[in-house]
Every structure is written in C-alpha cells, then in structure tokens.
Amino acid sequence: MLPFLKVEQVNKSFARGAATTEVLRNINLTISRGEYVSIIGHSGCGKSTLLNLIAGLAKITTGGIILDNREVNEPGPDRAVVFQNHSLLPWLTTYQNVKLAVDKVFSQSKSRSERHTWTMHNLELVQMVHAKDKLPAEISGGMKQRVGIARALAMEPKVLLLDEPFGALDALTRAHLQDSVMQIHARLGNTVIMITHDVDEAVLLSDRIVMMTNGPSATIGEVLDVPLPRPRKRLELSSDPTYLRSREAVMRFLYERHRAPSLQAA
Ligand SMILES: Nc1ncnc2c1ncn2[C@@H]1O[C@H](COP(=O)(O)OP(=O)(O)OP(=O)(O)O)[C@@H](O)[C@H]1O
Numbered sequence: 001m002l003p004f005l006k007v008e009q010v011n012k013s014f015a016r017g018a019a020t021t022e023v024l025r026n027i028n029l030t031i032s033r034g035e036y037v038s039i040i041g042h043s044g045c046g047k048s049t050l051l052n053l054i055a056g057l058a059k060i061t062t063g064g065i066i067l068d069n070r071e072v073n074e075p076g077p078d079r080a081v082v083f084q085n086h087s088l089l090p091w092l093t094t095y096q097n098v099k100l101a102v103d104k105v106f107s108q109s110k111s112r113s114e115r116h117t118w119t120m121h122n123l124e125l126v127q128m129v130h131a132k133d134k135l136p137a138e139i140s141g142g143m144k145q146r147v148g149i150a151r152a153l154a155m156e157p158k159v160l161l162l163d164e165p166f167g168a169l170d171a172l173t174r175a176h177l178q179d180s181v182m183q184i185h186a187r188l189g190n191t192v193i194m195i196t197h198d199v200d201e202a203v204l205l206s207d208r209i210v211m212m213t214n215g216p217s218a219t220i221g222e223v224l225d226v227p228l229p230r231p232r233k234r235l236e237l238s239s240d241p242t243y244l245r246s247r248e249a250v251m252r253f254l255y256e257r258h259r260a261p262s263l264q265a266a
C-alpha cells in the first residue's frame with residue numbers, strides 16, 4: 001500500500017533557558033490509509049509528544065511529517081485528536097459539542113440541515129443519541145469519551161489521533177468502548193493512531209504496534225505486526241496462538257528489554 005502518513009527523521013527537543021532536552025530522536029514511521037496503529041511505551045518516553053507533532057500542536061525540531069502529500073506544520077481538521085480526559089465544552093450539550101465541530105469544518109460544504117443530519121449520524125455511531133440534550137456534567141465518563149470520539153469522527157479527519165482514549169475508564173466501560181471503536185473502524189476504514197499503556201488493548205485493536213524505547217532521546221525500538229483477522233472477538237482471542245504470541249512480544253519488549261527507568265536499578 002502507498003504511504004499515507006510519513007514521519008521522517010523526526011527529532012524533538014524542548015528548550016528551557018540555556019538547557020535543551022532531547023525527547024525524541026530519529027523517529028521514522030510510515031502508515032497506510034486505513035491502518036490502525038498503536039504506540040506503546042513507558043510513561044514519559046514521548047508518546048504524547050509524538051502525537052502532538054503529528055497533530056501539529058507542537059513544532060518539530062528537525063525532520064518532517066507528510067500526510068497525504070502535504071507537510072504537517074500546524075493543527076488542522078484533517079487530524080482530529082481525542083485525549084484521555086474528555087475536552088468537551090461544559091456549557092454545551094452533547095449535540096451542541098459535536099455540532100460546533102461540524103459547523104466549523106463544513107460551514108461551506110454542507111447546508112444547515114445537512115449539518116444537523118451529520119451531527120445526529122455521528123452521535124448514532126457512538127450510540128449517544130439518547131443523551132443528545134444532556135450537558136457533559138450529566139453523563140458518565142464513558143459517555144463523555146463517546147461524545148469526544150463522535151466529535152472527532154464528525155470532522156471526517158484523514159487521521160484520528162487517540163491519546164489514551166480509554167485510560168480513565170473502568171474495565172467494563174473500556175471493553176465496551178474498544179468494541180465500538182473496532183466496529184467504527186471496520187465500517188469507516190479510518191486511519192487511526194492510538195497511544196495506550198494497555199498491552200491487551202494494543203493487540204486487540206491494532207494492525208501494528210509501535211514500541212518506543214525509554215527517554216530521554218526515545219525512539220522506535222520495534223514495530224510488531226498483528227496478523228489477526230478481523231472482525232476480532234475478545235473472548236475467542238484469549239486462547240488464540242497469534243494473539244498470545246503478539247501479547248508476549250510486547251510484554252518482553254516492555255518488561256525485559258526496555259524496562260521502566262525506575263525499575264532498572266531493581
Ligand atoms: N512542553 C514541554 N516542555 C518541556 N518538556 C516537555 C514538554 N512536553 C513534554 N515534555 C517532556 O517530554 C517527555 C515526554 O513527555 P510525553 O508527555 O510525550 O510522554 P508520554 O510518553 O506521553 O508519557 P505518559 O505515558 O506519562 O503520558 C517528558 O520528559 C516530559 O517532561
């Protein structure tokens with residue numbers, strides 16, 4: 001497949017006064033259209049920094065990122081981000097939060113009634129139509145994440161960037177939302193980059209898992225292919241040899257070869 005997103009020789013340093021810290025070194029990654037790629041690595045290694053560079057929310061120090069033949073150097077609606085903690089506007093209802101993004105992106109290309117229909121369609125995708133008139137404070141954490149995902153999907157981004165989207169949720173809600181995201185990915189064929197700390201989540205959802213070494217100067221240590229056919233069913237996978245092998249490869253990387261810095265002296 002042709003490369004859709006290309007991260008080429010990217011370095012990122014943060015300067016503070018006279019001191020600079022190199023957070024990412026020599027990051028190279030090519031992603032095809034429709035791929036689901038996870039990024040996993042110990043806390044502080046630079047996963048969010050990498051996602052922010054792709055989102056255009058932080059400036060690349062050296063190197064370049066190309067999305068669909070265009071260089072990325074600022075934020076844009078072609079890259080929608082969902083953060084660990086929802087970032088909904090508290091004074092707007094569920095519907096209004098999604099509609100705001102729809103109005104912004106499609107003000108020229110869709111009529112008023114089309115924008116309404118599109119907003120409802122995206123709320124349907126995440127099964128949140130029933131709570132469309134509720135404020136964020138009136139719905140659960142899992143529901144808020146659903147609305148955040150609907151808002152991101154509604155922008156029809158070229159890439160969906162998820163920074164630990166299920167991190168703050170309890171295990172059952174998390175499983176439910178993972179299933180929803182898998183169904184949406186199967187239906188729409190989005191290109192997704194997801195940061196996670198959860199090995200099972202990474203294997204269940206991804207086509208490839210990018211494993212990062214520890215910082216400072218973190219880089220991509222290994223990339224694992226997850227050749228499991230789709231649709232994937234979590235219960236059936238728990239004894240699948242390919243699933244178990246993939247899981248073990250990630251565990252070995254994280255807990256043998258690149259242990260958390262705080263554990264290395266132990
Ligand atoms: N704006 C900034 N200025 C200076 N240093 C920063 C900035 N943002 C991040 N860093 C540093 O870059 C490193 C990587 O941070 P980052 O948030 O990307 O890690 P992460 O892998 O997402 O961690 P976690 O898993 O805990 O979310 C950290 O050492 C952090 O202190």
Ligand SMILES: [Mg+2]
Binds near residue numbers: 047048049
């Ligand atoms: Mg992070």
